[in-house]
Amino acid sequence: MSDDLVLRLIHTLGDTLDGLDVALCAFDEGDRTIAWNQTFFKFFPEHEGHVYAGEPYHANLRRFYTGRLDAQELPNIERYIAAGVDRHRAQTRPYSFEHRGLRVQVASLPIAGVGRVRVWRAQALDNAPGAADAPNIHEPGYLRSPLIESTELFDRIPDGLMICGEDQRIQWVNEPFMQMYRFTERTAATGLTFDEAYRHAWAADGPGDMAPFFDGLSILQENMRFAGAPFEVPLPRNRWSRVIAKQGADGTVFYAHVDITDFKRQQHLLAQAERSARDSEAQLREKSILLEATLEHMDQGVAKISATGIVELCNRRALELLELPAELMAAKPSLVNVLAYLRARGEFDGASQEVQELLLHSDGGVDQQQVYDRPRPDGRILEVQTVPIKGGGALRTFTDVTQRKEAESRIRHVAEHDGLTGLLNRTAFLHSLQAAVTDARRPGRGFAVLYVDLDGFKPVNDRFGHAVGDQLLIWVAQQLTQAARGDDVVARLGGDEFALLQRGVSDPDSAYRLAERLVQAIGQPTEIESHFIQIGASVGIVMASADAADAEELLRKADSAMYLAKASGRGCARIYGM
């Protein structure tokens, strides 16, 4: 059938129904208005002059509700409209409601290929003439339903039961209903509307938070007007009731009130748990973003090695410091492969034998914290620290300590050397001497200490000035260094006093010969700032013996031998104890 023909048929049907005082309004499958008749305006004058073909059903409902809702209910209009649209789509049975002084019964019929046709007919109002003759609901024996001859049976079911007459007033309620809605006498509920019974439940509870009451009242009023689908209302003391209506044949409506408090509580707990899970998930996400950003921007290289030896994570700085290609690391290689790559590029060539061994057998696993310095081929020094991770694997950090190491070695150099000549100072010489004393107990590790004091140095200072004296001290240092062998130790003890640790000598003759060479070298004339200068040197010698005491004592003995040389006319050497 063509759309046009369908529309003509609906119009004809509408005209026909006008004759029966029945209103009609038809909607397509998208809930848009397609046709209506004259009686429709009689029941719903608010639509006259406004309704148009194609108007969505929700626009129709908005007009309907705008006219009938009072100020208290108006804020709920959107909910009413949404519920009305849902009802429109799902309605399966007729229901009646009051509108503009009329009681109207409405039926809705889905028509395949068209949509839905709604028809309304007027009914007599309860307070219309003749209603005064209606039976007195408070009369004993008013109950008309044969179903409730034995109330005891219904008092024993767990759900509340409320039976209403056609006039929507309560005819009978069971015990569980009385408990739910706070009635002590069954007769106190009789004759009330459900709306009034609901108000009673809340009034009986005394003052408290009334927000759920107002909410529940509007849900109840809306649903009682267009009874159909089950609905839920809040009761005092955080209880909830689900109300299910069932229409009886004679206009009686049976309402079951199911206590769903536990269900609601569980729903609430579930929603809370979902919310807190969402919150902690969001927090976790935020934390991991923060962690990632920190990792990417930190000055330290970081790599995480899994329990199975896979390099799972390697930050930007680690790639830079080790000159690792990003593609290699993105493939999550094994540590063994990464070490092989680095080894092939000479990464470990400067590392100590111990570190080389360590790296050769490393799969990343460590039992305890491990730290070592690794000199790189580019001259920088990396401090590599590995800590075990609970549950397997390890975290390895790479810190560029080049500058720190350089500063440390500068400080060490200053602490150990004489600023003028660059020779070791007294403290460092005593350290070397002490090490030699310890070592001398081994065969072939004998040594001699030569204490050198310049002769006639003071007059140089006095005559040519301190600067020339300084130059002369530097020249003396050179003479001593040149006369010494590579593994000997030369030091300036202070002022014009120097010392030499001669290694690998056990007979005094060798030490004496070196002393003579020193005396001879220092005794040569030299030119400093155009001045020809000649000084001399006196040398005291002490030989280390197996029972040698400590470094300080050896130096003292050498010093006293030097004094003997001075006493014997200077420019010569003397051996301690000889």
Ligand SMILES: Nc1nc2c(ncn2[C@@H]2O[C@H](COP(=O)(O)OP(=O)(O)OP(=O)(O)O)[C@@H](O)[C@H]2O)c(=O)[nH]1
């Ligand atoms: N120019 C210079 N002079 C120094 C320095 N340290 C000490 N002196 C001087 O070196 C001199 C050492 O004194 P002496 O040991 O009596 O000098 P000397 O003339 O060699 O006398 P004898 O050892 O008895 O032969 C003093 O005049 C100190 O001031 C220094 O760093 N530079």
